[in-house]
Amino acid sequence: MSDSQKDELMQKPISRREMLKLGAAGGVGLLLGAGGITGVLAGSGMINTAKSTTAQTNEEVVPFYGKHQQGIITPAQDFICLGAFDLTTSSREDVRKLFQKWTQAAAELSTGAGVGEESNNPNLPPVDTGEAMGLAATGITITFGVGPSLFDDRFGLAGKRPAALTDLPPFGGDELLPQWSGGDIAVQVCANDPQVAFHALRNLTRIARGKAVLRWVQDGFQRTRTADPSGSTPRNLLGFKDGTNNPNVQDADLANEVVWVQPDDGAGWLADGSFMIVRRIRMRIEVWDRTPLNEQEATFGRHRVSGAPLGETDEFATLDVEKKDEQGQPQIPVNSHVALAHMGGKVKIHRRGYSYSSGIDAKTGQLDAGLLFICFNRDPRKQFIPMQKALAGQDKLNEYIVHVGSAIFACLPGVQAGGYIGETLF
Numbered sequence: 001m002s003d004s005q006k007d008e009l010m011q012k013p014i015s016r017r018e019m020l021k022l023g024a025a026g027g028v029g030l031l032l033g034a035g036g037i038t039g040v041l042a043g044s045g046m047i048n049t050a051k052s053t054t055a056q057t058n059e060e061v062v063p064f065y066g067k068h069q070q071g072i073i074t075p076a077q078d079f080i081c082l083g084a085f086d087l088t089t090s091s092r093e094d095v096r097k098l099f100q101k102w103t104q105a106a107a108e109l110s111t112g113a114g115v116g117e118e119s120n121n122p123n124l125p126p127v128d129t130g131e132a133m134g135l136a137a138t139g140i141t142i143t144f145g146v147g148p149s150l151f152d153d154r155f156g157l158a159g160k161r162p163a164a165l166t167d168l169p170p171f172g173g174d175e176l177l178p179q180w181s182g183g184d185i186a187v188q189v190c191a192n193d194p195q196v197a198f199h200a201l202r203n204l205t206r207i208a209r210g211k212a213v214l215r216w217v218q219d220g221f222q223r224t225r226t227a228d229p230s231g232s233t234p235r236n237l238l239g240f241k242d243g244t245n246n247p248n249v250q251d252a253d254l255a256n257e258v259v260w261v262q263p264d265d266g267a268g269w270l271a272d273g274s275f276m277i278v279r280r281i282r283m284r285i286e287v288w289d290r291t292p293l294n295e296q297e298a299t300f301g302r303h304r305v306s307g308a309p310l311g312e313t314d315e316f317a318t319l320d321v322e323k324k325d326e327q328g329q330p331q332i333p334v335n336s337h338v339a340l341a342h343m344g345g346k347v348k349i350h351r352r353g354y355s356y357s358s359g360i361d362a363k364t365g366q367l368d369a370g371l372l373f374i375c376f377n378r379d380p381r382k383q384f385i386p387m388q389k390a391l392a393g394q395d396k397l398n399e400y401i402v403h404v405g406s407a408i409f410a411c412l413p414g415v416q417a418g419g420y421i422g423e424t425l426f
């Protein structure tokens with residue numbers, strides 16, 4: 001096995017079954033040397049021999065350490081728990097220490113373990129909160145980002161603010177609420193189990209006590225892999241397949257073009273990181289549910305059942321916004337969501353959003369549900385912002401949605417074992 005094959009193997013989420021198959025074929029021995037399968041699984045975090053708060057077996061472990069943070073181009077897990085924090089300290093050293101502690105905890109949590117050493121001291125609160133005890137890692141990823149406000153005058157970091165970490169401009173139709181917007185730091189936890197995801201954010205919040213407090217938290221979900229083992233494109237709460245024409249960011253060249261900040265982009269410390277945009281977009285579900293099918297399809301520019309562009313039958317058929325029907329009219333309405341978001345094929349973003357459902361609006365009795373839109377891009381000034389400007393102006397979908405929350409974060413580069421997230425900044 002070549003070094004690059006080994007690297008690729010170590011970066012990929014790998015199931016316990018796959019690891020056992022590899023072991024049987026002798027591949028694991030070759031890869032990791034002596035120690036046997038138990039050593040391999042312990043080393044990979046698939047079973048934890050050191051802590052009693054851990055899972056017995058972990059079906060999927062995504063390695064925490066690497067060139068990039070996980071949770072950005074990692075195929076989306078079933079659940080998200082996204083928290084934005086405000087710092088309560090004004091000491092840069094405190095912030096650095098917080099990131100060091102968070103890095104250690106996140107690396108532990110990523111293996112399916114609890115945080116810290118269990119003390120069993122009856123006179124002290126347990127170190128880990130315990131609700132994930134015995135649960136598998138379920139592909140958990142924890143991703144850290146910093147917002148524009150971190151670069152104000154509190155920490156002496158103003159000179160390091162990347163120009164691309166700009167405050168998002170107001171867009172037409174925005175009805176943003178402060179309780180769903182902004183934040184000094186974002187912690188995105190994704191996992192294939194909601195309790196595993198919640199546990200991680202809760203324990204990271206606990207670690208931050210005295211240094212940072214939660215500003216807002218939003219949970220989200222997709223259909224689970226149990227409901228759709230084939231892993232076809234998930235549907236959003238308006239019933240349409242959502243994610244079909246995402247760029248293939250497993251292609252390293254495309255990911256470098258669309259997602260990853262490059263060393264000469266202007267902020268060297270952020271190279272291999274990415275910009276995350278979060279928009280909490282509420283759907284006017286009750287209005288949509290009274291809308292005829294042909295109108296719904298014209299709104300997106302795609303067929304509801306197949307997900308194909310209008311006039312086509314295959315979900316992955318090329319989106320040709322120039323194509324005319326028999327009457328010489330555009331086959332895909334020019335004000336449809338995809339016609340506008342396509343941006344002539346010249347501007348791309350990597351979308352990684354989740355549906356959310358947060359009860360009802362007490363004033364109207366209507367559902368507070370929609371899309372926790374998340375995208376990653378290399379430079380929001382050239383990607384997300386012009387795209388959202390185009391959508392805010394004309395998108396037919398605007399009749400059925402309203403943006404109520406907004407945030408932008410610079411997701412820090414990945415780290416190797418021994419380092420800490422944010423080491424190039426603090």
Ligand SMILES: C=CC1=C(C)c2cc3[nH]c(cc4nc(cc5[nH]c(cc1n2)c(C)c5CCC(=O)O)C(CCC(=O)O)=C4C)c(C)c3C=C
Nearest residue numbers: 240241242243244245246281319338341342371387388401
């Ligand atoms: C500014 C970026 C975008 C926002 C905000 C946004 C909101 C939003 N989108 C949907 C549902 C769908 N979006 C689809 C495609 C699509 N959307 C964007 C960007 C934003 N969407 C892009 C770049 C694309 C791809 C365009 C292309 O080149 O084809 C689709 C179609 C299927 C797909 O390709 O994913 C759906 C469905 C909702 C419901 C929503 C706000 C609530």
Ligand SMILES: [Fe+2]
Nearest residue numbers: 242337338341
């Ligand atoms: Fe969209």
